[in-house]
Amino acid sequence: MNREVLINVAYILASILFIFGLKMLGRQATARRGNLLSGVGMLIAIVATLVDRSVINYTWILIGLGAGTAIGLACAYLVRMTAMPEMVALLNGFGGLASLIVGAAEFFRIRIGEVVPLQPGFTATAIALAVVIGGITFTGSVYAFCKLAEWLSGRPVLFRGQHLLNGGMLAGSVIAGVIFVMTGDPAVTLVAFAAVCGLALVLGWTMVMPIGGGDMPVVISMLNSLSGLAACAAGFVIRNNVLIVAGCLVGTSGVILSVIMCRAMNRSLLNVLFSGFGAQTGAAAAAGGAVEGELKPISAGDTFAVLEAARQVVFIPGYGMAVSQAQHVVRELAELLEQNGAEVRFAIHPVAGRMPGHMNVLLAEASVPYEQLVEMDAINPLMPSMDVAIVIGANDVVNPAAARDPASPIYGMPIIKAHEARTVICLKRGRGTGFSGLENQLFLLPNTRMLYGDAKASLQGVIAEFKSLAAG
Numbered sequence: 001m002n003r004e005v006l007i008n009v010a011y012i013l014a015s016i017l018f019i020f021g022l023k024m025l026g027r028q029a030t031a032r033r034g035n036l037l038s039g040v041g042m043l044i045a046i047v048a049t050l051v052d053r054s055v056i057n058y059t060w061i062l063i064g065l066g067a068g069t070a071i072g073l074a075c076a077y078l079v080r081m082t083a084m085p086e087m088v089a090l091l092n093g094f095g096g097l098a099s100l101i102v103g104a105a106e107f108f109r110i111r112i113g114e115v116v117p118l119q120p121g122f123t124a125t126a127i128a129l130a131v132v133i134g135g136i137t138f139t140g141s142v143y144a145f146c147k148l149a150e151w152l153s154g155r156p157v158l159f160r161g162q163h164l165l166n167g168g169m170l171a172g173s174v175i176a177g178v179i180f181v182m183t184g185d186p187a188v189t190l191v192a193f194a195a196v197c198g199l200a201l202v203l204g205w206t207m208v209m210p211i212g213g214g215d216m217p218v219v220i221s222m223l224n225s226l227s228g229l230a231a232c233a234a235g236f237v238i239r240n241n242v243l244i245v246a247g248c249l250v251g252t253s254g255v256i257l258s259v260i261m262c263r264a265m266n267r268s269l270l271n272v273l274f275s276g277f278g279a280q281t282g283a284a285a286a287a288g289g290a291v292e293g294e295l296k297p298i299s300a301g302d303t304f305a306v307l308e309a310a311r312q313v314v315f316i317p318g319y320g321m322a323v324s325q326a327q328h329v330v331r332e333l334a335e336l337l338e339q340n341g342a343e344v345r346f347a348i349h350p351v352a353g354r355m356p357g358h359m360n361v362l363l364a365e366a367s368v369p370y371e372q373l374v375e376m377d378a379i380n381p382l383m384p385s386m387d388v389a390i391v392i393g394a395n396d397v398v399n400p401a402a403a404r405d406p407a408s409p410i411y412g413m414p415i416i417k418a419h420e421a422r423t424v425i426c427l428k429r430g431r432g433t434g435f436s437g438l439e440n441q442l443f444l445l446p447n448t449r450m451l452y453g454d455a456k457a458s459l460q461g462v463i464a465e466f467k468s469l470a471a472g
């Protein structure tokens, strides 16, 4: 077998491992092995690429490898769990930038006559696509990062004629791309290439502008999909089969994830991308969406008294649990409740937190048994039989307005029906609203008590009461 055939066999093997790895990521029990399998696939793909005849200089590859490893390791140690969405946004952006650079490098290589493409029209089309999609992904991801990191306001930036302008720029980049592919004039080709690049980079930024910080997880997942498509186009540019396959897998899985998130919020993808959602919720709250009533605080000691008598307890974690990193103390309290004779469950909302599977990851990290994790649709019918629902830094995902108030901007979003439990104890620091910026009627209901403070500290207070009882 010659070298080319061996490389392609290795690429097919790598692609099979990617596909099975992705499939295994779909279940918690197999996710770790799936990740490992995909990693092995990537290793095979990298080694096969490095022995490719067209790689003639390893110096820059080694420099890139060293720099990438150092940055990756530093990020793995330094980036907080709550900053993962920002991190993913940046990684997507770099993926898009890499595809843009591959497209540009190939363009200039062809231009200075270093290579003559076999099918010039096809290669030029692939270059244009890699540059357009890569450019949009890069600046869109950087903007998403800035919004999530609060370097820029999370509010949607809206202005008159915005969608028209974006549509015009998209049309402009398509026209420039067509000219780039069709023309034979070197000067026109260069101008068209520059126009494609420039318009794509501006468009990435302006397309994310009207989307509120609240919808950034969906945007990031869409940008992830785009980074896959850009990589796929780059794969066609350099005729690398595994890049084409891996790009398609990333592209499709990003779309699937975006659709899952949209369904969990009962919104369409178009609504997320074009409605300026955060601005509407702000307006709704300002126009009287705020709720009236009395918040009833409870102490750690009284919380303990309620929990000590409970036989059915459900924890409902949300973004606040991630902020306070309370997952380990939650597990400790759950164990104490079980020792006290209670049955404990964790209700998982699909968009609780700031990224898909956020709560699952945190609870798995704290070794909460999988079987205690109950999906929203399965826990809701059991809610009326729950003695206590403990809401840990969740807000929007337990807001009854989503089910009851047709005027609410989140009306129709499926929620965990915490309000149906006999007693609800909500852990939060103060009167902060959730991601949507809306007030929550749940906190004012007669059966709700507020345990104020950082979630981790509050839970430690309740655990201390349990322990002092055991010691006494």
Ligand code: NAP
Binding pocket: 214, 215, 216, 217, 218, 261, 265, 317, 318, 319, 320, 321, 323, 324, 350, 351, 352, 353, 354, 355, 356, 357, 358, 392, 393, 394, 395, 396, 397, 398, 427, 428, 429, 430, 431, 432, 433, 434, 435, 436, 453, 454, 455, 456
């Ligand atoms: P949320 O609505 O954002 O509410 C989080 C709550 O946590 C706040 O009310 C805050 O109140 C409290 N909190 C913050 N830090 C805390 C701490 N250290 N200790 C205790 N409490 C703390 O969270 P959620 O209920 O999980 O809802 C997620 C939201 O994100 C939804 O609107 C969802 O649509 C959106 N979203 C999520 C995804 C995803 O993939 N997960 C995707 C798109 C959109 P205080 O400030 O008063 O403490």
